[in-house]
Amino acid sequence: MFENMGDLGKMLQGFEANAQKLKDELANKTFSVKSGGGMVELTLNGNGEVIDLNIDDELLEDKESLQILLIGAINDANKMVQQNQQQSALGMLGGMGGVK
Amino acid sequence: MFENMGDLGKMLQGFEANAQKLKDELANKTFSVKSGGGMVELTLNGNGEVIDLNIDDELLEDKESLQILLIGAINDANKMVQQNQQQSALGMLGGMGGVK
Numbered sequence: 410m411f412e413n414m415g416d417l418g419k420m421l422q423g424f425e426a427n428a429q430k431l432k433d434e435l436a437n438k439t440f441s442v443k444s445g446g447g448m449v450e451l452t453l454n455g456n457g458e459v460i461d462l463n464i465d466d467e468l469l470e471d472k473e474s475l476q477i478l479l480i481g482a483i484n485d486a487n488k489m490v491q492q493n494q495q496q497s498a499l500g501m502l503g504g505m506g507g508v509k
Numbered sequence: 510m511f512e513n514m515g516d517l518g519k520m521l522q523g524f525e526a527n528a529q530k531l532k533d534e535l536a537n538k539t540f541s542v543k544s545g546g547g548m549v550e551l552t553l554n555g556n557g558e559v560i561d562l563n564i565d566d567e568l569l570e571d572k573e574s575l576q577i578l579l580i581g582a583i584n585d586a587n588k589m590v591q592q593n594q595q596q597s598a599l600g601m602l603g604g605m606g607g608v609k
Contacts, residue, residue: 459583462576469569476562483559483583 427501432456435497442486445478455497457490527601532556535597542586545578555597557590 435455442451448468452461468475535555542551548568552561568575 457587459580462580464572464576466572469572469575472564472566472569475569476564479579480559480562487557487587 427504431497431501435494438493440486440489440493442482442489444482444485445474449475449478449482451479451482451486453486453490455490455493457487457494459486527604531597531601535594538593540586540589540593542582542589544582544585545574549575549578549582551579551582551586553586553590555590555593557587557594559586 438455439460440453440455442453443449444451445465445468448465450461450463451459453459464475464479468478538555539560540553540555542553543549544551545565545568548565550561550563551559553559564575564579568578
């Protein structure tokens with residue numbers, strides 16, 4: 410599998426450096442998710458941190474709907490971030506030539 | 510590293526079975542996060558899915574605070590879920606005896 414453990418060590422070092430680069434790139438990406446026809450808008454970065462949230466004034470008069478729309482927006486946003494993280498990680502491994 | 514590729518195959522199969530078991534276990538865990546002294550309460554399962562959200566009526570009169578408290582609760586909850594996932598994954602690898 411590996412000619413010697415030195416090769417494995419080099420591969421792991423390369424992997425760590427690329428993982429940090431990936432995390433930095435993800436921190437600069439933003440994702441916006443809307444629910445309720447835009448009455449709730451949630452913005453996250455690629456690492457899954459919420460950086461903005463906007464709620465339409467009208468929703469403040471209907472707490473039940475507000476809570477449901479928020480739950481939907483958070484779950485949609487987390488899925489989107491996870492899918493992007495997986496694709497980015499696969500892209501990173503592809504760029505490294507993968508595990509030979 | 511591995512005596513032959515059959516050993517590696519068996520290890521990967523064991524890893525997949527354990528990862529699925531871990532995911533099932535996490536789905537049954539719940540985490541509750543409060544912000545604003547309990548005015549916002551967010552409940553997630555161990556896979557990071559929001560399963561409940563409760564907002565205090567009083568907060569509906571102060572949208573700015575509501576949005577800030579929600580952002581804080583979502584980010585705190587996501588961190589808690591990630592830390593638990595990492596600990597559970599390490600526990601799983603420990604239980605398997607790790608990579609020998």
